[in-house]
Amino acid sequence: MVTPMTHPERDQQQAVLRGTFGKCPNCGEGRMFRGYLQVVPECASCGEKLGLYRAADGPAFFTMTIVLLLLIPVIWIGWTIFPDDPLMLMLSLCAVTTIITLVLLRLVKGAFVAFLWANEERDRGA
Numbered sequence: 455m456v457t458p459m460t461h462p463e464r465d466q467q468q469a470v471l472r473g474t475f476g477k478c479p480n481c482g483e484g485r486m487f488r489g490y491l492q493v494v495p496e497c498a499s500c501g502e503k504l505g506l507y508r509a510a511d512g513p514a515f516f517t518m519t520i521v522l523l524l525l526i527p528v529i530w531i532g533w534t535i536f537p538d539d540p541l542m543l544m545l546s547l548c549a550v551t552t553i554i555t556l557v558l559l560r561l562v563k564g565a566f567v568a569f570l571w572a573n574e575e576r577d578r579g580a
């Protein structure tokens with residue numbers, strides 16, 4: 455038998471949207487990150503304990519998958535721009551890949567932590 459939840463239902467879609475943009479999934483006002491990727495222990499606006507939701511390696515795996523899919527058109531475009539210059543192609547692909555990864559990692563981590571929050575997947579200290 456499933457035990458009833460003792461908390462009000464959390465809007466998963468809204469939480470993930472807020473988290474993607476680095477906002478607290480609970481109130482949408484406070485910031486989720488301190489610095490680039492460090493999640494704040496609790497929201498400065500509503501006091502929600504965001505530090506309890508540990509994303510671990512999840513955002514990195516999702517980011518790698520998305521970047522690898524995005525690389526297909528990027529390689530094709532690079533190939534058409536630099537057809538006779540493999541060094542420039544490689545250097546530009548390295549730069550584009552790095553930029554895409556760094557931008558996506560923060561967005562994905564925000565969404566991931568917000569998803570964990572929406573589903574109450576706290577760190578159980580395993």
Ligand SMILES: [Zn+2]
Nearest residue numbers: 478481497500
């Ligand atoms: Zn908040």
